Amino acid sequence: MNLNRAIIIGRVTQDPELKTTPSGQSVCNISIATNRTWTNNETKERQEKAEFHNIVAWGRLAEIANQYLTRGGLVMFEGRIETRSWDDPSGNKRYRTEIIAENMQLGPRSMSDQQAPSGSQRQPESDNQGSSPAPAAPSRNSGSVDEIPTIESDEPISSSDSSEGKNEDEGGEINVKNIPF
Numbered sequence: 001m002n003l004n005r006a007i008i009i010g011r012v013t014q015d016p017e018l019k020t021t022p023s024g025q026s027v028c029n030i031s032i033a034t035n036r037t038w039t040n041n042e043t044k045e046r047q048e049k050a051e052f053h054n055i056v057a058w059g060r061l062a063e064i065a066n067q068y069l070t071r072g073g074l075v076m077f078e079g080r081i082e083t084r085s086w087d088d089p090s091g092n093k094r095y096r097t098e099i100i101a102e103n104m105q106l107g108p109r110s111m112s113d114q115q116a117p118s119g120s121q122r123q124p125e126s127d128n129q130g131s132s133p134a135p136a137a138p139s140r141n142s143g144s145v146d147e148i149p150t151i152e153s154d155e156p157i158s159s160s161d162s163s164e165g166k167n168e169d170e171g172g173e174i175n176v177k178n179i180p181f
Helices: 061-066 111-115
Strands: 004-014 016-021 026-039 046-058 074-089 093-104 150-152
Touching: 004 046, 016 061, 026 061, 026 074, 046 061, 061 074, 061 093
Parallel strands: 046 093
Antiparallel strands: 004 026, 004 074, 016 026, 026 046, 074 093, 093 150
């Protein structure tokens, strides 16, 4: 039995980069930083080391990640690890290890994000023209804890739009209107 599964919880290091393939499929590159802390046995000093991870999301998950993730935001990705290789312009073999995202869960939002109008969130540039800002996001009581929504991608990554004609209940695309935030 083989298993290739990665779960990463960390902070976004830069705003996501959304692109579209020639076939029209969305792909988003995201960089996540995780850290590890420990105490050095000899010096008794607390030490910390950061690790950086490359995340690739496809399809609707890519669009949602681009819309809601910003630098510094906490996020969890679940997916599989893949290493791809290519030859650079000078003829050297290059390698890049990435996590291909299958699920994403957004972390809690800061108070400044909760009180800012939702129209101020990053949107693709073409969507910002001519649109009016949305009303302010609802404020939360400081004592209550809301459930953090999970976003899962059930669509196949290698095929292009194989979910045509299906609705959300039949395993089709995630409808943004059904996301509870």
